[in-house]
Amino acid sequence: MVYPREELYPREVFDPRDVVDPREELDPRGMVDPPKVVDPCNAVDPRGAFDPRSVVDQPKVVDWYNAVDPREGVGSRDVVDPREVFDPRDVVDPREELDPHGKMKVVIGRLQVVFSRAMLFTLGLVFAHSLVDAAVLSILITHLTAEWNEYSLWKAAIVVNVQEGTLAVAHIVFILLSDVWTGPYKMLLCSAAISALGLSLFQVENVVSFYGPLVLVTLSQAGIVVTLRPFFDDQVMSAAGQSTAETQHWTSIVWWKCITLLAAASAAFGLSRINPFGTRSLVSAIIMGSALFWFLLGTKFYSFDEATGSPLRDAAHVMYIAAVTKRNVEYPRTPNQLFQNSSGHVKIPPHVSWLRCLDKAAVVMPQDQEKPGHICTVEQVLGAKSLLKMLPIWMTFLTFSTVSATGSTFFLEEAASIDEDFNFLTFIFWQRLSSFVVTFACGWALEELGRKMKVEQRMILVRMGMGMGCCVACCVAAWINARHWRLVDSMTVSRLVPQYVLLGVMEGLSIEGLDNFFITQVPELTVRYGPAFEECVLGIGKFLTAICIYILTLLWRWFGEDVYSSRLDKYYLMLVVLSSLNLIIYCLVACWYGDWRFPIPAEDDDIETANHNPVDEAVQEILLQHEKDSLPLLEQKAGQDTQTLRSRSFTRPSSPMVAHRRFYSMRS
Incomplete structure (x- = not known):
């Protein structure tokens, strides 16, 4: 049978390439x-x-x-983009305004302030602490001289100065306990509970029994003040999230200062009407207990760290190694003789002659491979030297502390002698108010001026110098009033207002300036100890003031049973002379500091060599094997003879005016 296809296309003639594709026949253009x-x-x-x-x-x-819009015939540039009408990125996230943790941000011009539920529960304790300080402890001398006749003026002044000195020096003890043992949260709970207990025990009528509650309140207030501000700053950081450090800093300052001023106003215009002193203390105890209960309600919202150890152990270890273990070691001559010397310098900064001996702690010795705990890193020595370098400027605040002590002793007794019914707490309010205004106004002005002139650190020193000048002016105003009092029969309380205003101004300038200056001089991990060290220095000044009052009373009888039998004019004149000399000394010390700050710039050392000692390098390699991580801690386990030395990397904030997570001050 012959197929039709074979008839049309014989095999000899058929070529598959000549077959027409049926799909091409449908294309009107033909073969394409x-x-x-x-x-x-x-x-x-x-x-x-x-x-x-x-x-x-x-x-x-x-x-x-x-594309062209077919409906209107216009270009797509004129058509409204639906993605521009509703962009999910432009929608305000309700969690940014008020998330489950209550975080909220308020923008006022350039100032950004955050708020959260954790901050709300913490501010209650801030208010109670500031209220106790303003309503009870700040006017303690009036209670001693008015209600108990056993205390004369000079005895009451000594008791108050010793109490304030103990409160200030205890800052160091409690902050170390908080870091090493309890943590901030537990320390706050214990301190607040003890404070409420001590305030409730002020009802005793015996003079001797009064000291027990006074010790409890003093120590508990120290425990609160050193942990409450860092704890509050932790809540600010948690609420701020990814905000800048400046936002966190101003949030902490605004809330803390406002609540402190509110507490002072409540004490001046509220608790001042509650008498006697025991009843006022009982009301303060109730407020402290209520604040503690309110604080406990917000436990689930808090963000805080447990006790992790204190970085001050590095400084103590460096001083011990340099003074005891390696006191006879020669100074290094090559960079390789220093342990972990990444800078390549022979002399470890800061280059201070009386701190040069601490460099011995980082010198590598052959026997260190057997005892790695007997050597320190260059960064540890640098941190210890930077901390000790603050001693000269701290010493200038001893006289400042003596002048500050008159605000809670002789100034109040002068007001009580003029008018026994006068509300003394109004003076405390004016002092806090002036300090509040100066902290913001003058601090902001000097900060902006320093940024424009690129001399930020010098402006910090200028700020402290202005505070020292106000210290002299405060002593002069007090001397004029005391001199005027001896020449006239009567005097009004209003004449004492300038003294308290100048007292608040000098504290707002000098104390806050010292906080800022400390930040620029020490490692970041040590910044949070600045207020504790400063309070410790002021506490030492209070102890020296108590000794000075006792000596002046014993030798020259400058202080008697009351203000009328005392020569306060001579005492104030002595403070004028001392504060003036202290101002001159401060200017010299400020010039000595200059523009040095902790972020060490790269510089060439005077004594430097490229020679490498293979023995030193071998010892350093052995020591590096003993390092486990980057945190400094000396641990010795039971039954083991070796120690592990861990080194820390010290860093600094990007700007000296931007605070660390612990920010500036712990004081109210």
Whole structure:
């Protein structure tokens, strides 16, 4: 049988390449190259009215930005982009305004202040602590001299100075206990509970029994003040999230200062009407207990760290190694003789002659491979030297502390002698108010001026110098009033207002300035100890003031039973002379500091060599094997003879005016 296809196309003639594709017959253009058919850019419009090259490019059709709106005949540039009408990124996230943890941000001009539920529960304890300080402890001398006749003026002044000195010096003890043992949260709970107990025991009528509650309140207030501000700063950081350090700093300052001022106003215009002193203390105890209960309600919202150890152990270890273990070691002559000397310098900064001996702690010795705990890193020595370098400027605040002590002793007794019914707490309010205004106004002005002139650190020193000048002015005003009192029969209480205003101004300038200056001089991990060290120095000044009052009473009888029998004018004149000399000394010390700050710039050392000692390098390699991580801690386990030395990397904030997570001050 012969098939039709074989009849039409014999095998001898048939060529598969000559077969017509039926799909090509459907194309009106005839035979078209397949690639050109697939490419839409070269396709022919089937309507035949357009040139193939004029057909809209397929990608341009997809890109609606250049498409023509068929409804209006206008370009897509005039069409409203639906993504611009509703962009999810432009929608305000309700969690940013008020998330489950209560975080909220308020923007006032350039100032950004955050708020959270954790901060709300913590501010209650801030208010109670500031209220106790203003309503009870700040006017303690009036209670001693008015209600108990056993105390004369000079005895009461000594008791108050010893109490304030103990409160200040205890800062160091409690902050170390908080870091090493309890943690901030437990320390706050214990301190607040003990404070409420001590305040409730002030009802005793025996003079001797009064000291027990006074010791409890004093120590508990020290425990609160050193942990409450860092704890509050932790809540600020948690609420601020990714905000800048400046936002965190101003949030902490604004809330803390405002609540402190509110507590002073409540004490001046509220608790001042509650008498006697025991009843006022009982009301303060109730407020402290209520604040503690309110604080406990917010436990689930808090963010805090447990006790992890104190970085001050590095400084103590460096001083011990340099003074005891390696006191006979020679100073290094090559950079390789210093352990972990990444800078390549022979002398470890800061270059202070009386701190040069601490460099011995980082000198590598052959026997250190057997006892790695007997050597310190260069960074540890640098941190210890930076901390000890603060001693000169701290010493200038001893006289400052003596002048500050008159605000809670002789100034109040002068007001009580003029008018026994006068509300003494109003003076405390004016003092806090002036300090509040100066902290913001003058601090902001000097900060902006320092940024424009690029002399930020010098402006910090100028700020402290202005505070020292106000210290002299305060003594002069007090001397004039005391001198005037001896020449006239009567005097009004209003004449004492300038003394308290100047007292608040000098504290707002000098104390806050010292906090800022400390930040620029020490490692970041040591910044949070600045207020504790400063309070410790002021506490030593209070102890010296008590000794001075006793000596002046014993030798020259400057202080008697009351203000009328005392020569306060001579005492104030002595303070004028001392504060003036102290101002001169401060200027010299400030010039000595200059522009030095902790972020050490790269510099060439005077004694430097490229010679390498293979013995020193071998010892350092052995010591490096004993390092486990980057945190400094000396641990010795029971039954083991070896110690592990861990080194820390010290860093600094990007700007000296931007605070660390512990910010500036712990004081109210």
